[in-house]
Amino acid sequence: MNRYTLPALRLLSGGEFRSGEEIARRLGVTRASVSNALKDLGEAGLKVFKVRGRGYRLAEPVAWLDRDQVLSALGPKARLFDLAVLDETESTNTLLMAEAGHGAASGRVIVAEAQTHGRGRLGRPWHSGLGGALTFSLLWRFDQGVGFLSGLSLAVGVALTRALEAQGVTGVALKWPNDVLHDGKKLAGILIELQADMLGPSVAVIGVGLNVKLAKPVRSRIDQAATDLSSAGAGRWDRNTLLAALLLALAEAMQEFAATGFNGFRKEWESRHAYQGKRVRLELPDGGSVEGVVKGASAEGALVLAVGGAERKFLSGEISLRAAR
Ligand code: ATP
Numbered sequence: 001m002n003r004y005t006l007p008a009l010r011l012l013s014g015g016e017f018r019s020g021e022e023i024a025r026r027l028g029v030t031r032a033s034v035s036n037a038l039k040d041l042g043e044a045g046l047k048v049f050k051v052r053g054r055g056y057r058l059a060e061p062v063a064w065l066d067r068d069q070v071l072s073a074l075g076p077k078a079r080l081f082d083l084a085v086l087d088e089t090e091s092t093n094t095l096l097m098a099e100a101g102h103g104a105a106s107g108r109v110i111v112a113e114a115q116t117h118g119r120g121r122l123g124r125p126w127h128s129g130l131g132g133a134l135t136f137s138l139l140w141r142f143d144q145g146v147g148f149l150s151g152l153s154l155a156v157g158v159a160l161t162r163a164l165e166a167q168g169v170t171g172v173a174l175k176w177p178n179d180v181l182h183d184g185k186k187l188a189g190i191l192i193e194l195q196a197d198m199l200g201p202s203v204a205v206i207g208v209g210l211n212v213k214l215a216k217p218v219r220s221r222i223d224q225a226a227t228d229l230s231s232a233g234a235g236r237w238d239r240n241t242l243l244a245a246l247l248l249a250l251a252e253a254m255q256e257f258a259a260t261g262f263n264g265f266r267k268e269w270e271s272r273h274a275y276q277g278k279r280v281r282l283e284l285p286d287g288g289s290v291e292g293v294v295k296g297a298s299a300e301g302a303l304v305l306a307v308g309g310a311e312r313k314f315l316s317g318e319i320s321l322r323a324a325r
Pocket of ligand 1: 126222320
Protein backbone atom coordinates (compact mmCIF):
# COMPACT_ATOMS: atom_id res chain seq x y z
CA MET A 1 0.00 0.00 0.00
CA ASN A 2 1.30 3.48 -0.80
CA ARG A 3 -0.16 6.97 -0.75
CA TYR A 4 -2.02 6.46 -4.03
CA THR A 5 -3.57 3.15 -3.03
CA LEU A 6 -6.67 4.49 -1.28
CA PRO A 7 -7.29 7.31 -3.77
CA ALA A 8 -7.09 4.75 -6.60
CA LEU A 9 -9.30 2.26 -4.72
CA ARG A 10 -11.93 4.95 -4.14
CA LEU A 11 -12.26 5.27 -7.90
CA LEU A 12 -12.98 1.53 -8.07
CA SER A 13 -15.55 1.36 -5.31
CA GLY A 14 -18.48 0.41 -7.52
CA GLY A 15 -16.95 -2.82 -8.81
CA GLU A 16 -16.86 -1.69 -12.46
CA PHE A 17 -13.72 -1.71 -14.62
CA ARG A 18 -11.68 1.48 -14.87
CA SER A 19 -8.69 1.84 -17.11
CA GLY A 20 -5.26 2.50 -15.65
CA GLU A 21 -5.12 5.52 -17.89
CA GLU A 22 -8.29 7.04 -16.44
CA ILE A 23 -7.21 6.39 -12.85
CA ALA A 24 -3.78 7.86 -13.60
CA ARG A 25 -5.37 10.95 -15.15
CA ARG A 26 -7.78 11.47 -12.26
CA LEU A 27 -5.03 11.16 -9.70
CA GLY A 28 -2.50 13.14 -11.71
CA VAL A 29 0.07 10.33 -11.64
CA THR A 30 1.61 7.92 -14.16
CA ARG A 31 0.09 4.56 -15.11
CA ALA A 32 3.10 2.89 -13.51
CA SER A 33 2.21 4.60 -10.23
CA VAL A 34 -1.36 3.28 -10.49
CA SER A 35 -0.06 -0.19 -11.14
CA ASN A 36 2.20 0.08 -8.11
CA ALA A 37 -0.56 1.46 -5.92
CA LEU A 38 -2.93 -1.38 -6.77
CA LYS A 39 -0.60 -4.34 -6.57
CA ASP A 40 -0.17 -6.86 -3.77
CA LEU A 41 -3.32 -5.90 -1.86
CA GLY A 42 -4.17 -9.54 -1.16
CA GLU A 43 -2.52 -9.43 2.26
CA ALA A 44 -4.73 -6.46 3.10
CA GLY A 45 -7.70 -8.63 2.23
CA LEU A 46 -8.62 -6.99 -1.04
CA LYS A 47 -8.81 -8.55 -4.50
CA VAL A 48 -8.20 -6.24 -7.44
CA PHE A 49 -8.49 -7.76 -10.93
CA LYS A 50 -6.36 -6.36 -13.68
CA VAL A 51 -7.51 -7.27 -17.18
CA ARG A 52 -5.57 -6.24 -20.24
CA GLY A 53 -7.52 -3.76 -22.33
CA ARG A 54 -10.16 -3.13 -19.63
CA GLY A 55 -8.24 -1.98 -16.60
CA TYR A 56 -8.84 -2.60 -12.91
CA ARG A 57 -11.84 -3.84 -10.99
CA LEU A 58 -12.54 -4.75 -7.37
CA ALA A 59 -13.65 -8.36 -6.93
CA GLU A 60 -16.40 -7.05 -4.67
CA PRO A 61 -17.64 -3.45 -4.46
CA VAL A 62 -16.57 -1.57 -1.34
CA ALA A 63 -18.22 1.49 0.19
CA TRP A 64 -15.19 3.43 1.32
CA LEU A 65 -15.32 5.61 4.39
CA ASP A 66 -16.65 9.01 3.53
CA ARG A 67 -16.81 11.93 5.91
CA ASP A 68 -19.88 13.50 4.33
CA GLN A 69 -21.79 10.25 4.45
CA VAL A 70 -20.97 9.73 8.12
CA LEU A 71 -21.99 13.31 8.93
CA SER A 72 -25.24 12.97 7.05
CA ALA A 73 -26.01 9.70 8.88
CA LEU A 74 -25.31 11.49 12.18
CA GLY A 75 -27.96 14.06 11.28
CA PRO A 76 -28.40 16.98 13.70
CA LYS A 77 -26.12 15.23 16.19
CA ALA A 78 -23.18 15.64 13.82
CA ARG A 79 -22.42 18.82 15.79
CA LEU A 80 -21.34 16.63 18.71
CA PHE A 81 -18.40 15.35 16.68
CA ASP A 82 -15.30 16.64 14.97
CA LEU A 83 -14.58 13.84 12.54
CA ALA A 84 -11.40 13.13 10.61
CA VAL A 85 -11.39 10.30 8.05
CA LEU A 86 -7.88 9.15 7.18
CA ASP A 87 -6.59 6.72 4.60
CA GLU A 88 -3.84 5.42 6.83
CA THR A 89 -2.31 6.12 10.19
CA GLU A 90 -0.13 4.28 12.66
CA SER A 91 -2.98 3.83 15.15
CA THR A 92 -6.03 6.02 15.60
CA ASN A 93 -5.53 5.84 19.39
CA THR A 94 -1.89 6.94 19.12
CA LEU A 95 -2.85 9.90 16.97
CA LEU A 96 -5.78 10.92 19.13
CA MET A 97 -3.74 10.63 22.34
CA ALA A 98 -1.30 13.12 20.78
CA GLU A 99 -4.20 15.42 19.89
CA ALA A 100 -5.57 15.05 23.43
CA GLY A 101 -2.27 16.44 24.69
CA HIS A 102 -2.82 19.47 22.47
CA GLY A 103 -6.29 20.16 23.82
CA ALA A 104 -8.59 18.35 21.37
CA ALA A 105 -12.19 18.59 22.57
CA SER A 106 -14.75 15.93 23.50
CA GLY A 107 -16.24 14.44 20.37
CA ARG A 108 -13.05 14.47 18.32
CA VAL A 109 -13.06 11.29 16.23
CA ILE A 110 -10.38 9.76 14.04
CA VAL A 111 -11.27 6.89 11.77
CA ALA A 112 -8.77 5.28 9.42
CA GLU A 113 -9.13 2.89 6.51
CA ALA A 114 -5.81 1.34 7.47
CA GLN A 115 -3.63 1.27 10.56
CA THR A 116 0.04 0.35 10.22
CA HIS A 117 0.31 -0.46 13.93
CA GLY A 118 -3.22 -1.16 15.18
CA ARG A 119 -3.03 -1.97 18.89
CA GLY A 120 -4.94 -3.94 21.49
CA ARG A 121 -4.10 -3.96 25.19
CA LEU A 122 -0.49 -4.31 26.32
CA GLY A 123 0.86 -3.65 22.87
CA ARG A 124 -0.88 -6.64 21.31
CA PRO A 125 -1.59 -6.18 17.61
CA TRP A 126 -5.00 -5.35 16.13
CA HIS A 127 -5.38 -6.63 12.58
CA SER A 128 -7.74 -5.29 9.96
CA GLY A 129 -8.11 -5.42 6.22
CA LEU A 130 -8.86 -2.71 3.70
CA GLY A 131 -12.55 -1.95 3.42
CA GLY A 132 -13.54 -4.72 5.86
CA ALA A 133 -13.27 -3.09 9.26
CA LEU A 134 -14.03 -0.06 11.34
CA THR A 135 -11.03 1.18 13.31
CA PHE A 136 -11.65 4.47 15.05
CA SER A 137 -11.06 6.43 18.23
CA LEU A 138 -13.28 8.88 20.07
CA LEU A 139 -12.01 11.41 22.57
CA TRP A 140 -14.12 12.27 25.59
CA ARG A 141 -13.33 14.65 28.44
CA PHE A 142 -14.64 14.10 31.96
CA ASP A 143 -14.76 16.55 34.88
CA GLN A 144 -13.80 13.69 37.18
CA GLY A 145 -10.32 12.24 37.67
CA VAL A 146 -9.04 9.03 36.14
CA GLY A 147 -10.11 7.01 39.18
CA PHE A 148 -13.71 7.67 38.17
CA LEU A 149 -13.07 6.15 34.75
CA SER A 150 -12.41 2.60 35.93
CA GLY A 151 -15.06 0.51 34.30
CA LEU A 152 -15.17 2.75 31.25
CA SER A 153 -14.15 -0.05 28.88
CA LEU A 154 -17.08 -2.12 30.18
CA ALA A 155 -19.49 0.77 29.62
CA VAL A 156 -18.10 1.20 26.10
CA GLY A 157 -18.78 -2.48 25.49
CA VAL A 158 -22.39 -1.95 26.58
CA ALA A 159 -22.71 1.04 24.23
CA LEU A 160 -21.35 -0.92 21.26
CA THR A 161 -23.67 -3.83 22.00
CA ARG A 162 -26.67 -1.52 22.22
CA ALA A 163 -25.78 0.02 18.87
CA LEU A 164 -25.24 -3.33 17.16
CA GLU A 165 -28.53 -4.65 18.50
CA ALA A 166 -30.31 -1.57 17.21
CA GLN A 167 -28.79 -2.42 13.81
CA GLY A 168 -30.38 -5.86 14.03
CA VAL A 169 -27.42 -7.95 15.19
CA THR A 170 -28.55 -10.42 17.81
CA GLY A 171 -26.43 -12.55 20.11
CA VAL A 172 -23.71 -9.99 20.80
CA ALA A 173 -22.10 -10.51 24.20
CA LEU A 174 -19.27 -8.99 26.21
CA LYS A 175 -16.17 -10.44 27.77
CA TRP A 176 -14.56 -8.69 30.71
CA PRO A 177 -12.90 -6.31 30.42
CA ASN A 178 -12.80 -5.15 26.82
CA ASP A 179 -14.05 -7.59 24.19
CA VAL A 180 -17.23 -7.79 22.17
CA LEU A 181 -18.12 -11.35 21.16
CA HIS A 182 -20.51 -13.03 18.81
CA ASP A 183 -21.01 -16.75 19.04
CA GLY A 184 -18.10 -16.88 21.50
CA LYS A 185 -15.69 -15.33 19.00
CA LYS A 186 -14.19 -11.88 19.05
CA LEU A 187 -16.14 -9.42 16.95
CA ALA A 188 -14.65 -6.18 18.27
CA GLY A 189 -12.00 -4.98 20.66
CA ILE A 190 -11.86 -1.87 22.82
CA LEU A 191 -8.72 -0.01 23.86
CA ILE A 192 -9.08 2.82 26.35
CA GLU A 193 -6.19 5.13 27.08
CA LEU A 194 -6.33 7.95 29.61
CA GLN A 195 -4.56 11.22 30.27
CA ALA A 196 -5.00 13.20 33.48
CA ASP A 197 -4.00 14.10 37.01
CA MET A 198 -5.36 11.73 39.59
CA LEU A 199 -7.86 14.28 40.89
CA GLY A 200 -8.43 16.79 38.13
CA PRO A 201 -10.42 16.43 34.96
CA SER A 202 -9.48 13.57 32.66
CA VAL A 203 -9.60 12.63 29.04
CA ALA A 204 -10.30 9.21 27.61
CA VAL A 205 -9.35 8.06 24.15
CA ILE A 206 -11.72 5.25 23.29
CA GLY A 207 -10.42 3.02 20.52
CA VAL A 208 -12.66 0.53 18.77
CA GLY A 209 -11.75 -2.12 16.23
CA LEU A 210 -14.76 -3.87 14.72
CA ASN A 211 -14.66 -6.61 12.11
CA VAL A 212 -17.18 -5.95 9.36
CA LYS A 213 -15.95 -8.54 6.89
CA LEU A 214 -12.79 -10.43 7.76
CA ALA A 215 -10.87 -11.49 4.69
CA LYS A 216 -9.01 -14.80 4.93
CA PRO A 217 -5.47 -13.36 4.94
CA VAL A 218 -6.43 -11.02 7.79
CA ARG A 219 -8.18 -13.74 9.75
CA SER A 220 -5.13 -15.98 9.44
CA ARG A 221 -3.04 -13.38 11.28
CA ILE A 222 -5.36 -13.37 14.31
CA ASP A 223 -4.27 -15.83 16.98
CA GLN A 224 -7.70 -16.36 18.57
CA ALA A 225 -11.22 -17.16 17.38
CA ALA A 226 -12.54 -14.10 15.56
CA THR A 227 -15.72 -13.30 13.72
CA ASP A 228 -17.24 -10.46 11.73
CA LEU A 229 -20.57 -8.70 11.24
CA SER A 230 -21.13 -10.41 7.92
CA SER A 231 -21.25 -13.74 9.75
CA ALA A 232 -23.20 -12.32 12.68
CA GLY A 233 -26.02 -10.60 10.85
CA ALA A 234 -27.69 -10.71 7.50
CA GLY A 235 -26.98 -8.32 4.70
CA ARG A 236 -24.20 -6.05 3.63
CA TRP A 237 -22.91 -3.45 5.99
CA ASP A 238 -22.45 0.15 5.11
CA ARG A 239 -19.56 1.21 7.28
CA ASN A 240 -20.46 4.91 7.12
CA THR A 241 -23.92 4.49 8.62
CA LEU A 242 -22.60 1.90 11.03
CA LEU A 243 -19.90 4.28 12.24
CA ALA A 244 -22.51 6.99 12.76
CA ALA A 245 -24.67 4.60 14.81
CA LEU A 246 -21.71 3.54 16.95
CA LEU A 247 -20.64 7.14 17.57
CA LEU A 248 -24.13 8.19 18.63
CA ALA A 249 -24.39 5.26 21.03
CA LEU A 250 -20.93 6.00 22.43
CA ALA A 251 -21.60 9.71 22.94
CA GLU A 252 -24.86 8.93 24.71
CA ALA A 253 -23.13 6.35 26.90
CA MET A 254 -20.31 8.78 27.76
CA GLN A 255 -22.85 11.36 28.92
CA GLU A 256 -24.52 8.66 30.98
CA PHE A 257 -21.15 7.54 32.36
CA ALA A 258 -20.26 11.10 33.39
CA ALA A 259 -23.43 11.16 35.50
CA THR A 260 -23.39 7.68 37.02
CA GLY A 261 -19.94 6.16 36.52
CA PHE A 262 -19.84 2.47 35.74
CA ASN A 263 -22.41 1.73 38.43
CA GLY A 264 -25.18 2.96 36.14
CA PHE A 265 -24.17 0.33 33.56
CA ARG A 266 -23.46 -2.49 35.97
CA LYS A 267 -26.70 -4.47 35.78
CA GLU A 268 -26.89 -4.17 32.01
CA TRP A 269 -23.25 -5.16 31.67
CA GLU A 270 -23.81 -8.26 33.81
CA SER A 271 -26.80 -9.24 31.70
CA ARG A 272 -24.65 -8.94 28.58
CA HIS A 273 -21.56 -10.69 29.98
CA ALA A 274 -20.90 -13.98 28.17
CA TYR A 275 -19.34 -15.47 31.32
CA GLN A 276 -21.88 -14.38 33.95
CA GLY A 277 -22.33 -17.29 36.39
CA LYS A 278 -19.69 -19.33 34.56
CA ARG A 279 -16.46 -20.84 35.76
CA VAL A 280 -13.46 -18.95 34.41
CA ARG A 281 -9.73 -18.70 34.80
CA LEU A 282 -8.07 -15.32 35.21
CA GLU A 283 -4.52 -15.01 33.97
CA LEU A 284 -2.70 -12.61 36.25
CA PRO A 285 0.15 -10.21 35.46
CA ASP A 286 2.61 -12.23 37.56
CA GLY A 287 2.08 -15.27 35.36
CA GLY A 288 -0.17 -16.99 37.91
CA SER A 289 -3.86 -17.70 37.49
CA VAL A 290 -6.97 -18.02 39.60
CA GLU A 291 -10.16 -19.95 38.92
CA GLY A 292 -13.62 -19.13 40.11
CA VAL A 293 -17.24 -18.48 39.21
CA VAL A 294 -18.17 -15.06 37.84
CA LYS A 295 -20.56 -13.27 40.21
CA GLY A 296 -20.64 -10.02 38.25
CA ALA A 297 -18.95 -6.65 38.21
CA SER A 298 -18.35 -4.21 41.06
CA ALA A 299 -19.37 -0.53 40.91
CA GLU A 300 -15.82 0.25 39.67
CA GLY A 301 -15.90 -2.37 36.91
CA ALA A 302 -13.83 -4.96 38.75
CA LEU A 303 -14.67 -8.58 37.98
CA VAL A 304 -16.19 -10.23 41.04
CA LEU A 305 -15.30 -13.89 41.31
CA ALA A 306 -16.35 -16.53 43.83
CA VAL A 307 -13.11 -18.29 44.65
CA GLY A 308 -13.37 -21.18 47.10
CA GLY A 309 -16.30 -19.71 49.03
CA ALA A 310 -14.97 -16.13 49.17
CA GLU A 311 -15.69 -13.24 46.83
CA ARG A 312 -12.65 -11.61 45.28
CA LYS A 313 -12.47 -8.52 43.07
CA PHE A 314 -10.06 -8.18 40.18
CA LEU A 315 -9.41 -4.78 38.68
CA SER A 316 -6.46 -4.50 36.40
CA GLY A 317 -5.72 -3.75 32.81
CA GLU A 318 -3.36 -6.69 32.81
CA ILE A 319 -5.70 -9.52 33.67
CA SER A 320 -7.12 -11.78 30.97
CA LEU A 321 -10.24 -13.88 31.35
CA ARG A 322 -10.46 -17.33 29.81
CA ALA A 323 -13.09 -20.07 30.05
CA ALA A 324 -12.03 -22.58 32.73
CA ARG A 325 -10.90 -25.89 31.27
P1 ATP B 1 -7.98 -10.12 26.74
O1 ATP B 1 -8.83 -11.35 26.84
O2 ATP B 1 -7.03 -9.97 27.83
O3 ATP B 1 -8.73 -8.90 26.38
P2 ATP B 1 -7.11 -10.29 24.08
O4 ATP B 1 -6.24 -11.39 23.57
O5 ATP B 1 -8.50 -10.23 23.61
O6 ATP B 1 -7.01 -10.44 25.58
P3 ATP B 1 -6.73 -7.49 23.40
O7 ATP B 1 -5.60 -6.64 23.77
O8 ATP B 1 -8.08 -7.13 23.87
O9 ATP B 1 -6.34 -8.94 23.84
O10 ATP B 1 -6.78 -7.53 21.82
C1 ATP B 1 -5.64 -7.89 21.06
C2 ATP B 1 -5.80 -9.31 20.58
O11 ATP B 1 -6.97 -9.41 19.78
C3 ATP B 1 -4.69 -9.79 19.68
O12 ATP B 1 -3.64 -10.32 20.43
C4 ATP B 1 -5.38 -10.86 18.83
O13 ATP B 1 -5.42 -12.09 19.50
C5 ATP B 1 -6.80 -10.36 18.75
N1 ATP B 1 -7.09 -9.68 17.48
C6 ATP B 1 -6.30 -8.91 16.71
N2 ATP B 1 -6.96 -8.43 15.67
C7 ATP B 1 -8.22 -8.92 15.75
C8 ATP B 1 -9.40 -8.82 14.96
N3 ATP B 1 -9.43 -8.08 13.87
N4 ATP B 1 -10.49 -9.48 15.39
C9 ATP B 1 -10.50 -10.23 16.50
N5 ATP B 1 -9.44 -10.36 17.28
C10 ATP B 1 -8.31 -9.73 16.91
